[in-house]
Amino acid sequence: MLDVERIRNDFPILSRTVHGKPLAYLDNAATSHKPRAVIQALSEYYETYNSNVHRGVHSLSMEATDRYEEAREKVARFINAGAPESIIWTRNATESINLVARSWGESNISEGDEIVLTRLEHHSNLVPWQRVAAKKGAVLKFLDLTEDGRLDLDGADSVINTKTKLLAVTHVSNALGTVVPVKELAGMARSVGAAVLVDGAQSVPHQPVDVEELDCDFLAISGHKMMGPTGIGALYARRDVLEQMEPFLYGGEMVLEVSYEGASWNDLPMRFEAGTPNIAGAIGLGAAVDYLAGLGMENVREHEKQLTAYALDGLRGLEEIDLFGPWDVDSRGGILSFYSSDVHPHDLGTFLDQEGVAIRTGHHCAMPLMGALGVPATARASLYVYNTEQEVDTLVDALKRALRYFGDGASAAR
Amino acid sequence: MEHRLLDELYQDAILEHRRSPRNRRELARPDLVGCAVNPFCGDEVAVQIVLERGRIAEIGVQAEGCSINQATASMASEAVLGLTLAQADTLRALFAGMMGGADLSGEERGRMGELNTLAGVREYPVRIKCALLIWGAIEDTISSYGEPGV
Incomplete structure (x- = not known):
């Protein structure tokens, strides 16, 4: 098992805040952070x-x-x-x-x-x-x-x-x-x-x-x-x-x-x-x-598999979203792409950013695939070896609130 | 209160327009048609216009995309009804100016009406494109005036 807290200490950027909230960086498929070395x-x-x-x-x-x-x-x-x-x-x-x-x-x-x-x-x-x-x-x-x-x-x-x-x-x-x-x-x-x-x-x-x-x-x-x-x-x-x-x-x-x-x-x-x-x-x-x-690439993969399984469990609880890709973590890397017909991915992205959560929204340079899925774009959280269950919790919690915020009758709930 | 910053962006009027978009239909016999695409996100807006005595008598809008895109499209479609093409283009320039940070006069703000609620988008530079997409489509529609076959 990797000591993730120790790994996190090697990445100076992970201690910063965004809009006053601790950064939960879940956009690693776009680019990863750099260790001090x-x-x-x-x-x-x-x-x-x-x-x-x-x-x-x-x-x-x-x-x-x-x-x-x-x-x-x-x-x-x-x-x-x-x-x-x-x-x-x-x-x-x-x-x-x-x-x-x-x-x-x-x-x-x-x-x-x-x-x-x-x-x-x-x-x-x-x-x-x-x-x-x-x-x-x-x-x-x-x-x-x-x-x-x-x-x-x-x-x-x-x-x-x-x-x-x-x-x-x-x-x-x-x-x-x-x-x-x-x-x-x-x-x-x-x-x-x-x-x-x-x-x-x-x-x-x-x-x-x-x-x-x-x-x-x-x-x-x-x-x-x-x-x-x-x-x-x-x-x-x-x-x-x-x-x-x-x-x-x-x-x-x-x-x-x-x-x-x-x-x-x-x-x-x-x-x-x-x-x-x-x-x-x-x-x-x-x-x-x-x-x-x-770190050992076997260990990196193992950590991400566990975290992906944890994230899949958390996202499974959100009825409003469709999650794309295989459910079995042996057939999936640490990438979670989802869509809700209630909230456009960009609105989700802006909401999550206010919570310090960085995800990617858009077509992910795969426009024909988006067409095949029948969605204009997706929201994508992507994990790396320095991500934690706590960050996944922050994502899932913020998603729940975003769905409430933008969902029908949201004005009353605000 | 929980999301004060976000509420500046997502004003009630914006969320309301997104839920009940105005003029969301495709006109069967338009005089002018146009569209715009945001390649960054793949969002698309298509517009059809029917002119009567040089003024926009009917407008149909199909906006696919985020709430800022959809709400702006809905508000803009209401705002340009009854305007001449030149007036609609002036309103477009006014809105683009507001997104660019220009200070509008009281009279100009008056002409913008409900579109003023989108001023908060300026604080989110990556989202400005979302608010401008409908105006790109309107500009494209206006520019088709006088083209053969239209």
Whole structure:
């Protein structure tokens, strides 16, 4: 069992108040808070060895390069990637997916090929493939959902067929919390010779993720959702696949030799990292990975499962709301998306904010999914390892009062 | 009393309009149509207008979204009835000015009528868009005047 109070003490922001109430931050699927170790890693870089990487022969540059490359090794170990060259720094998970779409997708996907996604995808794992399909004359196919927001595996083996060139799926849905059985789907994709991309933005921060076990070619990672700084993300790609890929951006750092007429490409991973990278961000993400590894990802997942079960129990008592996604915590990450026809999610969000409770309201960058659920938007509470049962109680209690406040005949009750 | 700050935002009039929205119907034979979408939240408002002697004789509004959006749509639909398109556009600019923090004169406040109850939205900057959506739809509707086929 994790000592959550002790963990909370590592996060300076958690002691602040909002509108005079203690902050109950339940918007972790949007971004997570940063432990002191990450904040210190950033300031230590800028205060003591700020310098560019892979360029100078001076001490500061060598220190910066060492720490920057150590961070890459940490991320590689964290997801069992083997070689650190399989980790490409990006700005975020969105850029990671775009890199694959532009570089791998445009050279490997041809007319008539099929790209298989799920109905759950975040816009970042949908729109890039729409563009590839439009450019190359390929076809998008979707794995459907069951009523409780799980993936309907019954039809999956016909959707994934010999025409499938790529399976690109989220690991955990940011909108519903559904845990997608990636390993099983990847097995189907492998059997027809398709490549596999996993959007790990909502899984890597919350549970053990092992790219060997998932058997994926690509894994998109978001830094800021896993306690790292904003502006840093990573792409894991199988080394032999990366070797065959055309660079995504061109410029300094990614080249080996340049003449006025042409250029040759640098080794991996630099071939995909043109220009001065987010050095502080990468080092900060390395510190975040250290912090998470110190807690143990099994423990993080266990804490969130217990807290999710507790939250599901609390929300079950509210008749006015519909809760989306699976009820079984083994099939759900710490994301609770709900809707009440009595109160629009934005009104709920404003009410909860007055109580110090931070949740996300809106379409969660999954507009087609909202349409499929038949709602304009949802309210979403998302948990992390530093959240407590007390914060969930605050949420449920505030929700009850919000429903009273906005419900019919509310004026009299005010 | 418990939610004093919120009550400034969610005035009784606003909650009442949200529960009983005025002019919430789709006009079968409008002279002008328009709509607006807030991509941030996906909320949508559609408007149809019937003109008689240059004035807004009938208005139909379909507002999907939060209570601020729906209440503003309802109040605005009442406020523009009987106005010329130019007057409706002036009222739109006046309301947008109020959301932007402009001090309105007594005469201007008089013209705004019940829409004044939305002044509290200014304290919630992310919600200002919700109150402006109907006006975006009205602007879009006005701009369709004179377009072929309308």
